[in-house]
Amino acid sequence: MEKHFLVLLILSIMLSLTITAFAALGENRLDVYISVFTIEYLVLAEIFRPRRKFLSFSGLDFLSLGLFIIFSFIVARKVIEILAK
Amino acid sequence: MNRLNTLGLGLIVVGAIVTPFCYFIIYSIPLTVLGMALAIIGIVMLLTPQHLIPHQVVKALIAGSINNIEAILEEFNASHKAIYLSSREGRVYAYVPLTINPGLPTSIEIKKAPRRLITYVNESPGLIIYPPGSEVVRLAGLSEPSDSESALYNIEGNLSYVLLDFAELVSGIRVNILKPQFIEPDKESETESKKVLKSARLQLQLKGVKFQSEAPRFTRILGSLPLSLAACVAAATTQRPVKILNESRQKRKITALLEIGE
Numbered sequence: 001m002e003k004h005f006l007v008l009l010i011l012s013i014m015l016s017l018t019i020t021a022f023a024a025l026g027e028n029r030l031d032v033y034i035s036v037f038t039i040e041y042l043v044l045a046e047i048f049r050p051r052r053k054f055l056s057f058s059g060l061d062f063l064s065l066g067l068f069i070i071f072s073f074i075v076a077r078k079v080i081e082i083l084a085k
Numbered sequence: 086m087n088r089l090n091t092l093g094l095g096l097i098v099v100g101a102i103v104t105p106f107c108y109f110i111i112y113s114i115p116l117t118v119l120g121m122a123l124a125i126i127g128i129v130m131l132l133t134p135q136h137l138i139p140h141q142v143v144k145a146l147i148a149g150s151i152n153n154i155e156a157i158l159e160e161f162n163a164s165h166k167a168i169y170l171s172s173r174e175g176r177v178y179a180y181v182p183l184t185i186n187p188g189l190p191t192s193i194e195i196k197k198a199p200r201r202l203i204t205y206v207n208e209s210p211g212l213i214i215y216p217p218g219s220e221v222v223r224l225a226g227l228s229e230p231s232d233s234e235s236a237l238y239n240i241e242g243n244l245s246y247v248l249l250d251f252a253e254l255v256s257g258i259r260v261n262i263l264k265p266q267f268i269e270p271d272k273e274s275e276t277e278s279k280k281v282l283k284s285a286r287l288q289l290q291l292k293g294v295k296f297q298s299e300a301p302r303f304t305r306i307l308g309s310l311p312l313s314l315a316a317c318v319a320a321a322t323t324q325r326p327v328k329i330l331n332e333s334r335q336k337r338k339i340t341a342l343l344e345i346g347e
Contacts, residue, residue, distance in 0.1 A: 007129070008126065008130065011129060015122040015126070027114075028114045029114070030114055033114070033121075034118075034121070041125065052134065062128075063128050
């Protein structure tokens with residue numbers, strides 16, 4: 001199977017399993033889901049290194065860059081909350 | 086718009102509707118993230134490139150290039166294995182000796198010879214051929230090594246990048262560096278402080294080869310296409326002459342031994 005479609009298939013399975021497992025555990029924090037989605041996508045992109053139509057200035061595709069920025073924002077917010085306590 | 090892009094766009098639209106609806110109206114986080122997951126998959130589908138040129142056409146173009154070289158090799162009745170060399174402009178070329186009498190020229194002598202189809206090195210005729218892999222290596226933009234020792238150990242990374250990720254000619258690669266020999270630096274010299282690669286052998290295993298050509302002389306002299314590309318990468322990485330010593334093929338697996346240097 002071509003690697004681009006393998007990435008799509010594995011990503012779909014991983015996202016579905018993540019949502020199912022976390023929902024079953026009663027997880028209601030949005031940032032937890034987004035963080036796990038980000039890690040899953042970045043790990044898959046790094047393992048399979050699929051070609052992308054468009055790349056940003058940093059060499060990452062736009063989805064990787066966007067998810068990474070959101071992930072950094074979530075981590076920064078958590079750190080600020082901890083420091084503020 | 087092709088089907089994958091249409092499906093991707095559809096998923097993004099569904100995700101964009103479901104996510105705010107579930108977050109602001111239904112107040113359900115799992116359904117919200119389900120919408121986001123659909124949007125992510127839709128974006129991945131949109132980012133996946135389609136074949137700009139049908140891959141059968143690309144294969145036919147490559148086969149045409151190989152057939153051209155095969156015809157040249159047949160015309161000159163070439164039978165000795167090629168030596169891959171890297172030029173100063175960053176382009177790899179192959180020197181095919183037409184005779185080995187009285188002996189094979191050294192790489193320094195070959196590099197000094199004029200770069201024409203038929204060239205004479207020490208009055209022995211040979212062919213200068215640009216294999217299909219030379220352009221691929223130039224396009225891949227491999228970084229120049231700082232010294233020959235690190236260049237040798239960079240070969241595996243460069244081979245994986247070019248053959249697996251860039252050209253996607255194989256689905257797996259294994260590299261073993263055998264018998265590396267270095268020239269120790271002259272301790273009294275102030276300029277030469279690093280070891281210089283003298284020679285080494287590379288044992289390659291290429292798995293899941295995706296291209297097969299029917300060009301026996303090309304394969305015998307320059308190696309099969311993935312192996313020829315590997316030799317180009319090795320020559321470009323180490324800046325040393327590379328020769329394919331032997332090659333064996335089993336279905337979609339190639340095992341080969343390359344010699345670097347001398």
